[in-house]
Amino acid sequence: MSKNKILVTRSSMPPFEEYVNEIKEIWESHWLTNMGPKHNQLKEKLKDYLGVDNISLFTNGHNALELCLQAMNLNGEVITTPFTFASTTHAIVRNGLTPVFCDIDPKDYTIDADKIESLVTDKTSAIVPVHIYGNICNIEKIEQIAYKYGLKVIYDAAHAFGIKYKGKGIGNYGDASIFSFHATKVFNTIEGGAVCYRDEEVGRTLYQLHDFGIKDAETVNGIGTNAKMNEFCAAMGICNLRYIDAEIAKRKKVYECYMDNLSGIDGLRVNVIQSDTVPNYSYFPVVIDEKIFGATRNEVMDNLMRNDIYSRKYFYPLTNAFDSYHGRFNPLQTPIALHISKRVLTLPMYADLDIAEVKRISQIIRSSANK
Ligand SMILES: *Cc1c(COP(=O)(O)O)cnc(C)c1O
Numbered sequence: 275m276s277k278n279k280i281l282v283t284r285s286s287m288p289p290f291e292e293y294v295n296e297i298k299e300i301w302e303s304h305w306l307t308n309m310g311p312k313h314n315q316l317k318e319k320l321k322d323y324l325g326v327d328n329i330s331l332f333t334n335g336h337n338a339l340e341l342c343l344q345a346m347n348l349n350g351e352v353i354t355t356p357f358t359f360a361s362t363t364h365a366i367v368r369n370g371l372t373p374v375f376c377d378i379d380p381k382d383y384t385i386d387a388d389k390i391e392s393l394v395t396d397k398t399s400a401i402v403p404v405h406i407y408g409n410i411c412n413i414e415k416i417e418q419i420a421y422k423y424g425l426k427v428i429y430d431a432a433h434a435f436g437i438k439y440k441g442k443g444i445g446n447y448g449d450a451s452i453f454s455f456h457a458t459k460v461f462n463t464i465e466g467g468a469v470c471y472r473d474e475e476v477g478r479t480l481y482q483l484h485d486f487g488i489k490d491a492e493t494v495n496g497i498g499t500n501a502k503m504n505e506f507c508a509a510m511g512i513c514n515l516r517y518i519d520a521e522i523a524k525r526k527k528v529y530e531c532y533m534d535n536l537s538g539i540d541g542l543r544v545n546v547i548q549s550d551t552v553p554n555y556s557y558f559p560v561v562i563d564e565k566i567f568g569a570t571r572n573e574v575m576d577n578l579m580r581n582d583i584y585s586r587k588y589f590y591p592l593t594n595a596f597d598s599y600h601g602r603f604n605p606l607q608t609p610i611a612l613h614i615s616k617r618v619l620t621l622p623m624y625a626d627l628d629i630a631e632v633k634r635i636s637q638i639i640r641s642s643a644n645k
Pocket of ligand 1: 430
C-alpha cells in the first residue's frame, strides 16, 4: 500500500529550471505586471492553442467571468445551472443580476436545454451555462433559444480548456467563454483565467474593466477593478503550455483505467465521453445510486479516506442551496440537480496519477458495494 496521500488533484508544473529560465527576462526588464511581454506572449500562444481569434487574460477565472458579465451590459435575470462551483452563481449575483436556476440533464450534468425556454421572461438578458467536468452543453439548442429571444450566451468553460467540439475550439461558441487557469485545473498559470469573446467591442471593454476602467492617462470612463495577469503567472502558463498535450494524454490513460475498472457496475454511473468532442479528461465523477450499489456516496468517500485517498463531493451542495442564498432560492425547483449533488463523487484525477493507484482506488470502490 502507498504511504502517500492521494488527493483529488495535483497541479501540473514544468521542470524547475525551465521556469527559472522563463522568468530571467523579468529580472532584466523589471516589468512585473500590467500587460508585459510574458502576458502578451501567453495571449498569442493561447489564441493558437485554443483556436480562437480573441482572448483576454485575467488574475483568475472568477474575475474573468464577473467582468465578462459586466462587459456584456446585462440586466434583470440570467438563466443558469445550480450544479457548478460557487463562482458561477456568485459572479451573476455580484453583478446585481438575478440567477434563475434551470435543472440539469441527468446524463451529462449540463444545463437541460429543453427546460430553458420555459424560464425565459421579459426580464431575461442572458444564459450562463457551464461545460461541467468538461461535458459540453447542448450548444445548438442553447444558441437557438438565445437567438429567438435575443439573449447573450456566456459559457463558464472553466473545466473545458483545450476541448474541441465539432472540430472547433470550445471557446468559439456563444458570445463569450471563460476559462480558469487555477492551479487545480487542466492547464494552470498558478492562478489565472481568460475570456474568449466574439465582439471586439467586448474585448475593449474587458481591457478597461480589468485595469480600473482606465481608458488612457487622463480618462477613466469605466468602473472597473484590478484583474490583470502578472508576468510570473504568464511565465508559468508559457511553460505549462509546452506540456499540455502530454498532460492530457496522461489523463486519458487514467480515464481509461477508471473506465476499465468501474464501468458496468450496477448503481455506479461513470462519465462517458460525448460524441463530436475532443475531450480533456479534466474530472472523473461517479454517481452512486445507493439503493442499487449497496453503499451511499458518503460511505464510499469514507472508505477511500480510510485508505488515505481523498475524493471530493463536486458539486455538493448546489449553489441554490448555499447558506449565503438562504431563503432566496429553492433547490427543490431543480430536483435532478439536487438528486445528483447528493450522489456524486469526484475521484482523484491528474496527469501523474499512477495507474496502479487508479486500479487500487477502483478496487476500494468496488469492494464498498453491497456490504
Ligand atoms: C474553477 C472554477 C471557476 C473559477 O475559476 P478561478 O480561476 O478559481 O477563479 C469558475 N467556474 C467553475 C465551474 C470552476 O470550476
